Amino acid sequence: MSQHIGFFSILLGGLVAFAGCSREQGPVQPAEITSETACTLDGMLLSDYPGPKAQIHYESGPPEFFCDTVEMFAMVLQPESQRRIRGVYTQDMGQADWTQPRGHWIDARSAFYVEGSDIKGSMGPTFASFARREDAEAFAQQHGGRVLSFDQVTPEMADLRGGAQLVDRM
Numbered sequence: 001m002s003q004h005i006g007f008f009s010i011l012l013g014g015l016v017a018f019a020g021c022s023r024e025q026g027p028v029q030p031a032e033i034t035s036e037t038a039c040t041l042d043g044m045l046l047s048d049y050p051g052p053k054a055q056i057h058y059e060s061g062p063p064e065f066f067c068d069t070v071e072m073f074a075m076v077l078q079p080e081s082q083r084r085i086r087g088v089y090t091q092d093m094g095q096a097d098w099t100q101p102r103g104h105w106i107d108a109r110s111a112f113y114v115e116g117s118d119i120k121g122s123m124g125p126t127f128a129s130f131a132r133r134e135d136a137e138a139f140a141q142q143h144g145g146r147v148l149s150f151d152q153v154t155p156e157m158a159d160l161r162g163g164a165q166l167v168d169r170m
Contacts, residue, residue: 027086027087028057028086028087029087030055030087030089030105031055031063032102032103033046033047033053033065033102034047035047037065038065039065039066039067039068039071040064040065040066040071041066041071041075041160042067044067044122046065046067046122047100049067049121049122050098050099050100050101050120050121050122051067051068051069051093051098051101051119051120051121051122051126051128052068052069052090052091052093052096052101052121052126052127052128052129053065053066053067053068053069053090053091053101054066054068054069054071054072054088054089054090054091054108054129055072055088055089055090055105056072056075056076056085056087056088057085057086057087057088057089058083058084058085058086059083059084059085059086067121067122067123068121068122068123068126069090069108069113069121069126069127069128069129070121070123070125070126070127070158070159070160071123071158071160072088072090072108073127073153073155073157073158074155074158074159074160076088076108077153077154077155077158078155079155087107088107088108088109089105089106089107089108090105090106090108090111090129091103091104091105091106091129092104092105092106092111092129092130092131092132092135093128093129093130093135093139094130094131094132094135094136094139095131098119106129106131108129108150109150110131110150111129111130111131111150112129112130112131112132112133112135112136112147112148112149113127113128113129113130113136113147113148113149113150113153114127114128114130114136114139114140114143114145114146114147114148115127115145115146115148115153115157116144116145116146117139117140117143117144117145118143118144118145119143127148127153128143128145133147
């Protein structure tokens with residue numbers, strides 16, 4: 001009898017462990033940046049620089065932060081990337097202050113981007129990010145550039161050697 005109880009305990013424990021592994025994780029929420037939050041690629045403190053910031057949440061590990069949307073696109077669009085992404089966020093510049101953006105996180109994949117404007121981000125030319133197409137179009141009218149969806153941005157446009165400024169030369 002005790003052998004059967006031991007067997008069923010092991011079996012039950014295995015089923016509970018298996019059920020825990022097969023559960024899908026819920027949606028990930030964006031994390032707020034602090035005065036200590038540094039860019040994953042270059043160590044720059046995000047709060048020290050203007051323009052939209054970004055963050056990527058992977059299946060495991062802490063979120064990675066970027067001081068510029070060009071860096072975010074460079075990471076997300078690299079074909080050799082094998083890490084599973086749970087969430088990508090950027091800031092809605094229709095709501096956030098360009099010089100000191102705080103909060104206003106939006107899903108980067110549903111955002112609209114202005115490429116080629118006269119307004120610079122932390123690394124120079126950048127993709128200004130917006131939750132609403134209307135806000136992106138108004139920004140482009142005032143500062144130049146063209147409006148793109150996430151899917152229209154190519155790896156060539158997100159070149160870290162010159163960012164969004166290379167697009168005009170292509």
